[in-house]
Amino acid sequence: MAVLAREVGIPARVVSGYAQSDSTQGVFHIIEGNAHSWPELYFGNLGWIQFEPTASKPIIVRPAKSTQIAD
Secondary structure, three states: OHHHHHHOOOOEEEEEEEOOOOEEOOEEOOOHHHEEEEEEEEEHHHEEEEOOOOOOOOOOOOOOOOOOOOO
16 A cells, blocks of 8 residues: 555555554553554645555544644
8 A cells, every 4th residue: 555655646654563452451462463564644734644454454443533722
């Protein structure tokens, strides 16, 4: 996805880390099998946005935009 985005002029990077695992009493146990990479694309005023093109991974849940003004 990062390569395709770059081909059409969208800045993109590949990020490596760990996918979230199951938790036991609020503690996450991360193992080698949780290693994962995903693309981030850059969009003007939005900044770097994560995408999950891997079919076996759940979609990314994005928080709703807040309409409150910070103090």
